[in-house]
Amino acid sequence: MKKFKIAMGMVAIALTLLTVMSCKDTKKSDEHMEMDQNEMNHDGDENMDMDQNGMQNDEMMNRDQKTSKATAVLNSYLELKNALVADNTEVAATAGKTLLADLAKFDQSSIAGAQKQEVIDIIEDAREHAEHISENSGKLDHQREHFELLSNDVKDLIAITGTDRVLYKTFCPMYNEGKGGIWLSETKEIKNPYFGSKMMKCGEIQEEIK
Numbered sequence: 001m002k003k004f005k006i007a008m009g010m011v012a013i014a015l016t017l018l019t020v021m022s023c024k025d026t027k028k029s030d031e032h033m034e035m036d037q038n039e040m041n042h043d044g045d046e047n048m049d050m051d052q053n054g055m056q057n058d059e060m061m062n063r064d065q066k067t068s069k070a071t072a073v074l075n076s077y078l079e080l081k082n083a084l085v086a087d088n089t090e091v092a093a094t095a096g097k098t099l100l101a102d103l104a105k106f107d108q109s110s111i112a113g114a115q116k117q118e119v120i121d122i123i124e125d126a127r128e129h130a131e132h133i134s135e136n137s138g139k140l141d142h143q144r145e146h147f148e149l150l151s152n153d154v155k156d157l158i159a160i161t162g163t164d165r166v167l168y169k170t171f172c173p174m175y176n177e178g179k180g181g182i183w184l185s186e187t188k189e190i191k192n193p194y195f196g197s198k199m200m201k202c203g204e205i206q207e208e209i210k
């Protein structure tokens with residue numbers, strides 16, 4: 001099964017763009033750089049919104065020709081990503097809440113063997129990040145930190161479940177003091193969820209996932 005296809009052409013174009021765009025003038029506050037364990041571990045009311053979002057997601061499932069177990073998760077993840085692109089902390093929090101509910105409903109029953117535990121672990125981790133994002137309206141930096149970790153979880157999840165749509169794994173080399181961070185996008189056009197309007201075009205496509 002061909003899960004990942006690296007579009008080298010895209011990378012080359014993106015690199016060229018990257019050189020052209022000035023990504024240098026950003027200063028990121030590191031006040032949230034170290035997330036302490038207590039903050040990461042509190043137990044929340046993750047199941048609160050399961051019913052509320054059920055109908056909406058079923059509708060989305062029916063509309064898509066191609067579906068995957070990750071469909072609802074991807075829908076809310078991309079909604080969250082686009083809210084961060086728009087620097088909209090309230091919408092990001094709302095999308096985080098929807099995502100939390102979708103993660104809680106994720107059905108891993110048909111996933112076999114060693115991958116099952118892996119999926120359970122990924123979902124558990126992703127739920128914590130979605131929860132923090134939902135609870136931190138007004139703190140865009142904080143939401144973005146969790147979004148970076150969440151993006152890796154979603155990437156790992158679809159490596160197992162597959163994806164119902166083409167996604168672009170995009171890398172922002174400037175994020176996190178130059179350590180960089182990835183996100184998944186439904187479009188080839190670079191719209192940076194880590195910097196939003198401050199550095200919208202910073203990023204390069206690393207993989208086309210389909």
Ligand SMILES: [Cu+2]
Pocket residue numbers: 039132133136142146
């Ligand atoms: Cu947090």
